Amino acid sequence: MTISVTKVVAFAVVTDDAEVVPDPPPAPDINVGANAPHSPEYVALIGDWVTATRLGVLIELSNWVASNRPTVHINQCFGEKGWGDGGASAEAGVVSFEYDKLARKIRARIYVSADYPTIRVGIQTIAGVGRTGELSAQLGADTHTFTCTSAQNDLEQIFDFESVPAGWLSFFVNTEWLTDGSPGATAPQLLRLRVQDVSPDTYAMPEDYIPE
């Protein structure tokens, strides 16, 4: 004799939170210029470069790509003014940053989706002859460091933060000036920053990048 079955169906019990990005926590209490903005429209999608263009808008987005999947969000980006050209002190409120003198510190909030727990951070630095510095990047509890060498220019350091917990995390980039160089030489500084999820798509850095 036989076994007969008339109908088969299954059900999955799921949560539906993947596409809901919660509100970010309050802005970190950091030393920013009085006019530094932190408006919600300054949200970077994956792969976007984040650059500084002028004081008062210390961090601004370039290359907005709306079609990018919003699995990584940067919000509430703040920068601390750089050291200015040639090591000269910059006066808050008057110094304009060139595209290649982003800042020496970045603080941001990054939203990490549970589906994409590996976050790749690309950071370009610049340093004049004889100037060296140490750069550190921290996402959540994980920190990566590297040495910005003399006369380094446009070299992108790539850090992978793996098994990052989901949710809003604090992100810090910091440079420490290690050695002086020739008078007038550019101090080690952050040039550009970008953040991207790695899995499951291939991460491709543009090889033909030309600074603005």
Added chain:
Amino acid sequence: MPVLWAGGEDICFPTAMASITVDVSTGTLRRREDRTRCCLMMPTIFDTTGPAKSNVFSGGSVTDCWLKFHLSGANPGFTGSNRKLAGFGKSGGNNAICVGIDNFTGLLRIQTSTGATNTVTLATAAGSPLAASTVYEIAFHVASFGASGTATVYLNGTSVVTYTGNLVVGGISDLDQVFFFGIGEAFGASNNYFLSEFIAADEDVRSWSLVTIAPNGAGAANAWSNTYANVDEVANSDADVVVGSANNDQAQYAATNLISGSTSIAAVQVFARGNCGVSGLATLGVGVRTGGTNYTDDTAQTTTLATSTALFVENPGTADPWLRSEVDALELALRAAI
């Protein structure tokens, strides 16, 4: 075992198969159409059919439990409705503690019932009645079921009525089934209401949803007669079957994927309605194929058609919580055995 039982189609309530109306209409705002193939109602009234009952919870009876379901009605305020909707019951009888709708006001309430004419309202929500043609998320929490317990109804995640006191009905001491109740009027009449997406658990279910995984193609193997097309109907047909004829005959069917946005997966539950002949094979295995291996739970069959089910609160191949990719890739599995 957080999830106790989860279902949403006719064979998930095997005690009342003949009485359940399966509504597959679209654009009627009776259900969430991206997650479901149908919603359910039972036109006949309680005292002629008894409630529709789920399979008994495989993990045993409970006294602390949550039920979530979705509800939509045809008229503003469900005017005229004076019905029990759904709740928890105990196998072997019709005793239940449940969510109902207050007569004429359309307000949710907490009820107990031993039969159609023995419904007791414990508490009724204040506020505005439910609106027509709106899919509501109803959650029902029973804590410490017994002489001194608490029952709470949540509407779209917010508590609307709570009762603390004696929850005991008909002398039962615990709960092991999901019940839903008849409406007492024909399908298409003015005061119909529709239920869908039932989830029972021993923890808060308000953030959870149910997504249907239906057969939609051939699987890895099929030693049974006929194909997935004979078991993929929304409203069950007893005349349209697949048949396993030899011991350990296996069949797998590809199935639909989760919808966009589904992330954490708390459980997968598989249902199959079947029976056996008067001799020979008498066991039906129901389950999933994942990672290249079949995992089925065996249920003894009789000559009477009945629903067999298997609940997987984790991936049986990895012993870890299900991943979305694993659920999307799984196949529904059957096994015939002596």
